[in-house]
Amino acid sequence: MRFFSFVAKNVLRRPVRSLLTGLGIAVAITAVVALLGVSDGFEKTQLSLLTARDVDLIVVGAGLSTMDTARLDESILDQLQDDPKIGAKIARITPLLMDKVKLQSSPIPIVLRGYPGDSAALANMQVQPGGKTLNSSEKDGVLLGSILARNLGKKVGETVEIELKKFTVAGIYNGSSPFEDSGAIALLPTLQKLMARPGQVSEFDIVLKKGLVANASAMTAIREAVKNLKGPKGDLYHLDAVTTEEYVSNSNEIKLSKAMAWMTSAIALVIGAVGMLNTMIMSVLERTQEIGILRAIGWRKSRIMRMILGETFVLSLAGALLGIVAAVVLTKLLAALPAAQGLVQPNISPTVIGTGLVMALVVGLVGGAYPAIRGASLPPTEALRYE
Amino acid sequence: MSESANGHASSALVRVDHVGRTYPDGGVTALVDVSLEINKGEYVAIMGPSGSGKSTLLNLLGTLDRPTSGEIYFDGQPMSKMRDLDAFRSQKIGFVFQSFYLLPTLTAVENVQIPMFERPLSGRARIQRADELLKRVGMSHRSSHLPMQLSVGERQRVAIARALANEPPMLLADEPTGNLDSKSGASVLDLFDQLHRQRGMTLIVITHSLEVAERAERIVWIRDGQLSEQPASTAQLREHL
Numbered sequence: 001m002r003f004f005s006f007v008a009k010n011v012l013r014r015p016v017r018s019l020l021t022g023l024g025i026a027v028a029i030t031a032v033v034a035l036l037g038v039s040d041g042f043e044k045t046q047l048s049l050l051t052a053r054d055v056d057l058i059v060v061g062a063g064l065s066t067m068d069t070a071r072l073d074e075s076i077l078d079q080l081q082d083d084p085k086i087g088a089k090i091a092r093i094t095p096l097l098m099d100k101v102k103l104q105s106s107p108i109p110i111v112l113r114g115y116p117g118d119s120a121a122l123a124n125m126q127v128q129p130g131g132k133t134l135n136s137s138e139k140d141g142v143l144l145g146s147i148l149a150r151n152l153g154k155k156v157g158e159t160v161e162i163e164l165k166k167f168t169v170a171g172i173y174n175g176s177s178p179f180e181d182s183g184a185i186a187l188l189p190t191l192q193k194l195m196a197r198p199g200q201v202s203e204f205d206i207v208l209k210k211g212l213v214a215n216a217s218a219m220t221a222i223r224e225a226v227k228n229l230k231g232p233k234g235d236l237y238h239l240d241a242v243t244t245e246e247y248v249s250n251s252n253e254i255k256l257s258k259a260m261a262w263m264t265s266a267i268a269l270v271i272g273a274v275g276m277l278n279t280m281i282m283s284v285l286e287r288t289q290e291i292g293i294l295r296a297i298g299w300r301k302s303r304i305m306r307m308i309l310g311e312t313f314v315l316s317l318a319g320a321l322l323g324i325v326a327a328v329v330l331t332k333l334l335a336a337l338p339a340a341q342g343l344v345q346p347n348i349s350p351t352v353i354g355t356g357l358v359m360a361l362v363v364g365l366v367g368g369a370y371p372a373i374r375g376a377s378l379p380p381t382e383a384l385r386y387e
Numbered sequence: 388m389s390e391s392a393n394g395h396a397s398s399a400l401v402r403v404d405h406v407g408r409t410y411p412d413g414g415v416t417a418l419v420d421v422s423l424e425i426n427k428g429e430y431v432a433i434m435g436p437s438g439s440g441k442s443t444l445l446n447l448l449g450t451l452d453r454p455t456s457g458e459i460y461f462d463g464q465p466m467s468k469m470r471d472l473d474a475f476r477s478q479k480i481g482f483v484f485q486s487f488y489l490l491p492t493l494t495a496v497e498n499v500q501i502p503m504f505e506r507p508l509s510g511r512a513r514i515q516r517a518d519e520l521l522k523r524v525g526m527s528h529r530s531s532h533l534p535m536q537l538s539v540g541e542r543q544r545v546a547i548a549r550a551l552a553n554e555p556p557m558l559l560a561d562e563p564t565g566n567l568d569s570k571s572g573a574s575v576l577d578l579f580d581q582l583h584r585q586r587g588m589t590l591i592v593i594t595h596s597l598e599v600a601e602r603a604e605r606i607v608w609i610r611d612g613q614l615s616e617q618p619a620s621t622a623q624l625r626e627h628l
Contacts, residue, residue, distance in 0.1 A: 001500050002510040006493075013492035293488045296451055297502045297549070298477025380451045384488070 007310040017283065018315060024279030025319025025360055026326060028272035033327035033348060033356040035268035039261035041347035045179045055094075056213050058247045059204040059226055062240040074199045076229070076237060080206075085225035089218070091209045094119045095201040097191050101184075104161035105152055111183040112162065114191030121205070125185070131156040131171025139190050142167035145181035146174050151338070162186075163194050178345050206241070273363045276316075280367025283315075284308055284375065291375035292383025301376040308372035309365055316364030320357050324348075327356070399424040399460070400557060400589050401448060406457035408443050408612075417443040418612045420457070427556070428587040430579070432594055432603035440612040441593045442561055448591060449480050449559045477505040481550030485562035487542045489534040495521060495545045496530040502552040520548040524578060540571025547578060557589040558582065564599055576602050 011018050059080065061072055077095050081087040097114040115121045117136025125133045125143065134141050142162070144154060149172045152160060159166045167186065175181045192198050212218050226241035242250065291304055331346035375383060403423040409416045417440045425431050435441045446452040447459060450472045459466045461479065469475055476482075489498045499517035508516070521527045524544040534542055543563060550558055560579070564572030576599060582588045592603060600606045608615045 001497055001513055003504060005510070006497070006501075006504075009497070010492055289488075290490060293490070294501070295473075296449075296476070296482055296488075298473050298475075298480075298505050298553075299501075300473045300505070303504065381446050384451075384484075 003306070004310070007307055007314070010307070011311050011314050021279055021283045021315050022319040022322065025276055025316055025364060026323035028275040028279070029320050029323025029356045029360050030326040030330065031275075032268045032272035032359060033324050033352055034331050034346070036265050036352045036355060037327060037331050037346040037348035038344060039264040040349060040352055041345045043257045043261045044347050045177055045345060054207070055205040055244065056208045057206040057219075057222065057226075057241045057243060059206060059239055059241050060202075060247070062227075062238045071197070071200050072203065072237075072239075074201050076239070077201075077204060079229060079231075080204060080226070083225060083229060086222055086229075089209055089212055089222055090206055092120055092207040094121050094205045095188060096121070096203050096205055097188055097195075097197065097201045099191065099195045099197070099202075101163050101195070103152070104164070110148060111179075112191055112194075113183060113185045114188040115185065116188050122185070125171075126174045127171035128174065131169070133173075134170055134185070134187055136187070138168075138170055139187060140165075140167055141170040141186070143171050143173050143185040144169055145183050146172055147178060147181040148184060151182075165194055269359065272359060276360065276363045277367040280312060280364055281371050284312075284368055284371035288371075288375045288378070288383050288386035291372070292378065292380050292386065295376065295378075295380040295383060301373075304376045305369070305372050308368050312364050312368030313361065316360045319364075320360030323360070324353055324356055398426050400427040400429075400462055401425040401591075402460040403444075403448070404458045404460065406444075406447060406454045406459060408440075408447060408452070409455045416612055418447070418454070421609075421612075421614055422457075423607060423614065425589065425591060428583070428589055430583045430590040430592075430602070430604045431607060432592045432600035432605070433607045433609060434594060434597070434600045435609035436595060439609045441595075441609050443612075444609065445559055445561050445591065445593045449482060450476055474505070477502055478553055479555050479557060481547075481552075481555040481558045483543070483546055483550050483558065483560035483563045485565040487534070487539075487546045487566075489542055489546060489549070491534055494531050494533055495526060495537065495541075495548075498534070498545055499548045499552055502549060506553060516552070517548070520551055521545070523551070524548045538571070540567050540574060543567060543571070543575050544578065547575070551582075557591065560590070560592045562593055562595075564594070564596065572599070 059072075059076075074095055077093065080093060081090065094115060099112055099114075100109040101112045102109050115134075117134060117138070122133050122135075127133050127143065128146065131143075134143060142160060144152070144160070149155070149169070154160055154169050156169050156171060158169050160169060161167075162184070173181075173185070175183075186194070188201070192200060208222070212222070223241040226239050229237050229239055231237055287308075294304055294307075295301075328348050331348065334340060335344060335346055378386075401424070403421055406418060406421045407416070408418040421440075421444065433441045433444060443452065447454050450466055450469075453467070461469075461475075466472075466475075490501065493501070496514065496517045499520050500513040503513045503516065518527065518530065521530050524547050526541060526544050526548060529537060529541055529545075534545070537545065543566075547563075558579075563579075564575055567575060579590055579592070580602060583590050590603070592599065594600050
């Protein structure tokens with residue numbers, strides 16, 4: 001019999017104990033991988049909402065980057081277009097107002113975006129067959145994201161109540177992210193009136209003329225010009241022109257998402273680690289007498305450690321693989337439930353899987369090593385008395 | 388003949404020199420100033436009532452425990468100076484316990500191989516040697532059985548085969564028939580006789596059974612942690628046990 005065979009037999013011939021230990025590890029790893037996957041997916045969904053927009057620069061109020069607090073005067077649009085350092089370099093500029101609104105039929109607020117009726121953003125919207133995009137005359141029209149339409153069970157032509165006002169569904173669009181598809185779009189004046197934000201927008205989305213994005217000095221000049229833009233009375237507007245990447249990194253929503261993802265992951269790791277440590281320590285502690293027998297017949301501490309760690313490695317690996325598979329299945333099932341509303345698409349990436357695997361092996365080996373060291377260090381006479 | 392640490396020429400395999408063992412936690416003195424010699428190839432029974440200190444003495448002889456005073460010499464070498472007690476136990480001592488202490492997940496032939504992991508043997512060589520040992524103790528027909536599938540007498544035979552795995556010169560047995568019926572017990576004692584006579588093995592058996600002790604060449608009496616005289620009468624013997 002080889003040493004590895006001995007280790008394998010110890011695991012395989014105690015099926016109940018091995019199964020329970022493996023399940024204990026698997027449960028911990030399922031929790032860790034699933035939570036990491038959900039938080040990772042949530043963060044990615046948030047990021048995709050902002051990064052998928054086809055714009056080169058976003059003009060926002062400096063320091064104000066949440067959709068609730070971002071309030072710019074709509075008239076700034078004309079000044080941006082008229083400014084010789086800015087206007088001449090713009091291919092397209094679109095004012096955008098975003099706000100969180102309540103639907104009568106859903107307790108969860110959604111993001112309603114408002115674009116001018118003649119904007120390219122509306123003209124280029126990917127609307128599903130049977131519907132159409134909004135034009136300037138459709139003050140009571142709304143476009144629903146595909147996920148929102150599915151969750152509400154609404155079709156084109158039906159009505160939906162937003163902030164106590166009835167809208168007619170003009171079309172259902174396919175956006176660039178699940179988050180976008182969970183929102184809705186109305187005309188800018190309609191949203192301004194609905195949310196009592198007359199003349200206000202959240203930002204101006206700018207597409208620059210060809211070649212300018214790659215020209216660093218031109219970009220710097222445009223951004224400086226935006227920063228220095230003054231109102232009719234000569235006061236600075238305190239604007240900032242940021243790239244989508246900068247917008248994302250400064251966004252309070254993204255910062256919140258990242259913080260939430262980090263905390264969820266940290267809690268998952270701690271809970272998983274404690275659960276695994278408990279499982280491994282109990283599993284090895286009950287073998288103290290066996291360790292005493294092996295010490296009595298001349299086994300060195302190092303060989304006992306190798307035996308325990310070998311068994312722990314096998315159990316941790318098996319538990320981790322089982323836990324990862326369970327996490328993938330579990331998150332897919334949960335994400336498909338109506339309660340999730342398609343808002344979060346869990347992302348069990350190779351990094352998340354690797355984290356679960358490494359954690360299982362490291363925590364498993366640490367959890368196995370402690371009682372093994374303790375057992376191997378006990379005088380054999382004491383270990384033999386252990387029941 | 389071997390040269391002891393203090394220069395005395397001796398044929399003793401084991402020399403216990405004024406050994407004491409105190410357990411400070413409970414304030415218990417298990418052995419007091421015990422001196423004893425056991426020669427190579429000798430078959431010795433250590434007898435005494437429960438709590439007399441005989442198991443403590445066996446644990447000290449087997450290096451499972453350390454004396455708090457005195458010294459034990461093995462083949463002239465002081466045990467307290469031995470650097471590698473694990474290797475000493477593995478190569479020089481075979482243990483037979485009252486409760487057998489076989490590993491429940493391993494078959495008889497696998498249990499016998501356990502001590503051999505401390506020697507540079509191939510997997511095949513271990514199996515071959517374990518088969519030979521099981522044959523020697525009359526257990527080759529049960530080699531693939533797990534301990535729970537064996538009778539208590541068979542388990543003790545497997546435990547004896549395991550004790551012989553590395554061909555140690557000395558066998559220490561702690562109440563080896565304590566959990567056995569009389570027939571199985573006699574069979575185990577026959578095996579000890581055989582090991583002693585045919586292989587010249589040194590046997591030290593702890594027992595409180597006179598029947599077991601009488602198989603030995605010499606009986607060492609112990610009472611209240613000290614060596615004592617052989618009881619002169621049946622009444623004294625009864626009191627002694």
